[in-house]
Amino acid sequence: MSSELRIILIIASVAFFIFILNMVRTKKLELKYALTWLLTSLAFVLLSIFPQILFFLAGILHIELPVNALYLCVIFLLMMIVFTLTVAVSRQALRIKTLVQEIGLLKEAIERMKK
Amino acid sequence: MKTLVIIPAYQEARNLPRLFEELGEVPLDFDVVVINDCSTDDTEEVCHRYGIPVVSLPVNLGIGGAVQTGYKYALRNGYDIAVQMDGDGQHDPKFLKLVLSRIHQGYDMCIGSRFIENKGFQSSLTRRAGIKYFSWLIKLLTGQYISDPTSGFRACNRELIRLFANSYPKDYPEPETIVTAIRNNYRITEVPVIMRPRQYGESSITGNMAAYYMVKVTLAVIMAAFAKKNGDGAR
Numbered sequence: 001m002s003s004e005l006r007i008i009l010i011i012a013s014v015a016f017f018i019f020i021l022n023m024v025r026t027k028k029l030e031l032k033y034a035l036t037w038l039l040t041s042l043a044f045v046l047l048s049i050f051p052q053i054l055f056f057l058a059g060i061l062h063i064e065l066p067v068n069a070l071y072l073c074v075i076f077l078l079m080m081i082v083f084t085l086t087v088a089v090s091r092q093a094l095r096i097k098t099l100v101q102e103i104g105l106l107k108e109a110i111e112r113m114k115k
Numbered sequence: 116m117k118t119l120v121i122i123p124a125y126q127e128a129r130n131l132p133r134l135f136e137e138l139g140e141v142p143l144d145f146d147v148v149v150i151n152d153c154s155t156d157d158t159e160e161v162c163h164r165y166g167i168p169v170v171s172l173p174v175n176l177g178i179g180g181a182v183q184t185g186y187k188y189a190l191r192n193g194y195d196i197a198v199q200m201d202g203d204g205q206h207d208p209k210f211l212k213l214v215l216s217r218i219h220q221g222y223d224m225c226i227g228s229r230f231i232e233n234k235g236f237q238s239s240l241t242r243r244a245g246i247k248y249f250s251w252l253i254k255l256l257t258g259q260y261i262s263d264p265t266s267g268f269r270a271c272n273r274e275l276i277r278l279f280a281n282s283y284p285k286d287y288p289e290p291e292t293i294v295t296a297i298r299n300n301y302r303i304t305e306v307p308v309i310m311r312p313r314q315y316g317e318s319s320i321t322g323n324m325a326a327y328y329m330v331k332v333t334l335a336v337i338m339a340a341f342a343k344k345n346g347d348g349a350r
Contacts, residue, residue, distance in 0.1 A: 097176055097285070101184045104150070104172040105191070112168065 005067075006048060013044035036084050040077045047073060116195040118145035118215065121185030123178055124202035128157040130313070134200075135165045137208045143215070148188050149202070152181040176285075178267075183283035190280040198270040203313040205236070206268040210308040214270045223301035224271040226293075227308035228263035235309030245329060249290045252333065256340040257297040262305055264290040275301060287332050294339040 020037050023029040029037075047053055047070065058069040120138065124131060131149070138147060148168045151158045153175040162169035170184055182199060189197040196218050200206045210227055217225035229235060230246070237243060249264045267289055271279070275296060284291045296303055 093285075096174070097180050100172050100174045100176055101180065101187060104170040104184055105188060108148075108168060108170045108188070 006051060009044070009048035013041060013048050017041040017045055033084070033088060036081045040081065043073065043077060116219070117193060118143070118196045118198065119185075119189045119192070119194040120145055120147045120198045120200055120211070121182065121189065122147065122149045122200050122202045123152060123181035123185065124149050124154065124158050125152040125175070125178075125181070126154045126156050126158065127202035128154070128161050130202060130204045131158065131161045132165070134202065134204055134208070135161075135167060141208045141211055143212060145198075145211070146194075148185060150181040150184045150188075152176060152178075179283055179285045179288040182288065183279060186276050186279040186283065189276045194276065195273050196270055197276050199267055201267045205310050205313050207309060207311065210268070210306070213306045213308070214268065217304050217306060218270050218272050221302075222272075222304045223275050224269060224293075224296055224303045226261065226263060226266050226303065226305045227268035227310075228261075228266055228305040229308060229310045230262040231305060231307035232309075234307070236312045241325075245325070248329075249332065249336070252336055253290060253294060253297075256336065257294060259297055259303065261293055261303065264293055268308060268310075271296075284335060287328055287335070290332050291335040291339045294336050295342065298340060298342065299344055 017038070020029070020034060020041050024031055024034045024038075051066065054066040054069045054073075057063070057073070058066040061069065061072075063069050063072070122131075122134070135147075146168070148170060149158070149162045151162070151169050151171040153172050159169055159171050170188060172181065172184065176184075185199065186197060196215065198211065198214060200208070206227065214225050214227050229237060230243075238246075246263065246265050250261055253264055254260045269289075278295070278299065279292065293303060
């Protein structure tokens with residue numbers, strides 16, 4: 001991995017980590033959903049500071065270029081985030097459905113009480 | 116026994132008056148509730164005009180969410196039996212008595228089937244093939260043969276009302292709920308009914324949707340067969 005790429009990665013990942021942290025601090029992001037992002041950005045910080053991790057990973061997985069091991073890590077983390085989002089969306093959908101039904105039933109009950 | 120007829124309705128303003136009039140002619144004691152699934156036509160006004168209670172959902176939930184609302188309504192208002200009937204006029208209220216009789220006899224669920232006597236509207240050949248396939252799949256998974264697993268004309272007792280109020284599939288719920296019911300050791304039976312082609316409007320399952328329907332329902336039915344008992348499999 002070139003030193004230029006390393007420097008860019010370090011700056012970007014540290015900035016990203018601070019950005020996420022700030023979002024949580026100002027309550028723009030719920031900690032629950034920010035957790036995967038925090039872990040991800042922390043992982044990026046570690047990988048850019050200690051690229052040996054990538055060399056080690058590339059070694060044991062027989063990946064020729066360490067940068068490809070980096071891509072592997074990124075894809076893995078992205079998939080993790082997308083999956084947690086799918087879980088969150090499913091839960092939201094169920095909650096919204098329950099709320100919509102409740103509103104409908106309450107409207108009808110009010111209508112009946114008026115009569 | 117306190118009986119409720121649940122009619123899920125989406126854009127059925129033209130079909131409902133005839134259904135209400137036919138329901139009025141049935142010499143049985145029951146209440147009716149329409150679940151208006153966020154229709155943009157006069158569905159709600161038609162119900163008010165006929166003095167039928169109507170639950171209007173503020174967001175379109177699809178058939179499963181609408182029917183489940185009906186079961187919640189039945190549970191909260193203390194009904195012993197709930198009957199589901201489509202709002203499109205396919206189901207003839209004449210057969211209510213027959214469908215209900217099986218629940219009075221002690222069955223937990225009774226489905227009105229058009230494929231026992233094969234009379235009346237039988238729908239297209241491809242559709243019948245699809246329905247046969249689900250019959251076969253349900254027989255394979257549960258051991259019970261259901262001739263019309265997609266029929267939305269069905270009655271169930273208090274216990275199943277409670278189960279369905281707590282969890283009900285979102286879309287295409289019919290075959291899946293049969294499997295859930297059998298899996299939880301409820302007794303299901305069928306009676307022959309004559310269905311009619313819908314009067315106005317179109318079926319929601321055509322073309323590409325049919326392929327999606329087959330795949331989705333197959334998966335849902337298999338999942339339901341292995342879901343936790345009394346469980347939230349259908350959530």
